[in-house]
Amino acid sequence: MIRPVRKAVLPVAGLGTRVLPAGKATPKNLLNVFDRPILSYVVAEARAAGIEHMVFIMGRGQEAIEAYFDNNPELESTLEAKGKTDLLDEVRAELARPGEMSFVRQMAPLGLGHAVGCARDVIGDEPFAVLLPDMLMAAQPGALAQCVAAYGQVGGNVVAVEPAPPGEAHKYGIVALDGQSGRLNRMTGMVEKPPPGTEPSNLFISGRYILQPEIFELLESQGSGAGGEIQLTDAMVRLMATQSFHALEYEGTTYDCGDKIGLLRANVAFALMRPDLAEAARAAVTALL
Numbered sequence: 001m002i003r004p005v006r007k008a009v010l011p012v013a014g015l016g017t018r019v020l021p022a023g024k025a026t027p028k029n030l031l032n033v034f035d036r037p038i039l040s041y042v043v044a045e046a047r048a049a050g051i052e053h054m055v056f057i058m059g060r061g062q063e064a065i066e067a068y069f070d071n072n073p074e075l076e077s078t079l080e081a082k083g084k085t086d087l088l089d090e091v092r093a094e095l096a097r098p099g100e101m102s103f104v105r106q107m108a109p110l111g112l113g114h115a116v117g118c119a120r121d122v123i124g125d126e127p128f129a130v131l132l133p134d135m136l137m138a139a140q141p142g143a144l145a146q147c148v149a150a151y152g153q154v155g156g157n158v159v160a161v162e163p164a165p166p167g168e169a170h171k172y173g174i175v176a177l178d179g180q181s182g183r184l185n186r187m188t189g190m191v192e193k194p195p196p197g198t199e200p201s202n203l204f205i206s207g208r209y210i211l212q213p214e215i216f217e218l219l220e221s222q223g224s225g226a227g228g229e230i231q232l233t234d235a236m237v238r239l240m241a242t243q244s245f246h247a248l249e250y251e252g253t254t255y256d257c258g259d260k261i262g263l264l265r266a267n268v269a270f271a272l273m274r275p276d277l278a279e280a281a282r283a284a285v286t287a288l289l
C-alpha cells in the first residue's frame with residue numbers, strides 16, 4: 001500500500017553565503033521575488049500538493065520567518081479600518097492555518113542531511129516531502145504536486161530532476177538512471193557535485209523530494225561528505241540499497257534563488273507571469289535594456 005504524503009520539511013537554516021550581504025540580517029528565504037518572499041511561493045506549492053503540516057528547520061536569527069506566517073493585528077486592523085480589503089485578503093492568505101507549521105532549531109548549519117534529520121520526531125514514521133525553499137519552481141501543476149502524482153504510481157522515494165544548463169552539472173547533485181524513457185525513471189545512483197567530466201547524467205536534483213522515514217536512521221549515522229557537510233544525497237544513496245528511487249523530470253522551470261543572478265531572473269520571470277501586472281513589468285524591464 002502506498003502511504004499518503006501529509007508532511008513536508010522546509011530547511012531554511014543555511015547561511016546563504018551566496019546572497020550576502022542581502023541575506024545577513026534577513027533570512028535568505030524571506031528575500032523578495034516580486035511582491036512576496038520566496039517562502040510564500042514555496043508554502044503555496046506545498047499546500048497545492050496536499051501537504052497538511054510543514055516543518056521548518058530554522059537557524060539563529062530567523063524569527064522573522066515565524067512572524068511572516070503569524071498575525072500582525074496592528075497591520076490587519078489598519079487595513080480593515082481603511083477599507084483596503086484586497087490587501088487584507090492577500091495578507092491573511094499567507095497566515096499559517098491552525099497547527100499547520102512547526103519550527104525546529106538546527107543548532108549549527110552542519111549540512112542539508114543534518115537539517116532534514118532534525119525533523120525526525122515531528123515527521124514520525126511516515127513518508128514525507130522535502131522542499132528546498134531557495135529553489136523556486138514555475139510549474140503548473142506545481143512541482144511538488146507532480147512529484148506526489150508520480151509517487152502515487154511508483155511509491156518508494158521520488159526526486160524531482162531537471163536538465164542542468166550546459167557545463168553546470170558539477171555544481172549540483174546529479175542522478176544516474178537505469179535507462180531513460182519518458183519523464184519518470186528508476187534511479188541507480190546519485191552523486192553530489194561530481195567533478196566536471198564525471199557526471200553520470202545531466203539531470204540535477206532540483207530541490208523537491210518524497211522520502212520514506214527509514215532515511216532518518218541513516219541520517220543519524222551519516223558522516224560528512226562534499227564540502228565537509230552532512231549530505232542528504234549520501235544518505236539517499238545508502239537508502240537506495242534497500243528501497244526504490246525514481247527521478248521525475250518535472251514539467252516546469254527552476255530558479256535558484258540562493259544565487260544572486262538566479263534571484264534576479266526569478267524576480268523578472270515571476271513579475272512577467274503575474275496577469276495583473278505583467279504589462280507594467282514588461283514595460284519597466286524593456287525600458288532598461
Ligand code: UTP
Nearest residue numbers: 011012013014015016017018109110111112115
Ligand atoms: P544551500 O547549500 O543551497 O544553502 O542548501 P546555504 O548553505 O544557505 O547556501 P550558501 O551556499 O551558503 O549560499 C540547500 C538548502 O538547505 C538548507 C539551506 O537553507 C537551503 O534551503 N540548509 C543547508 C540547512 O537548513 N541547514 C544546513 O546546515 C545547510
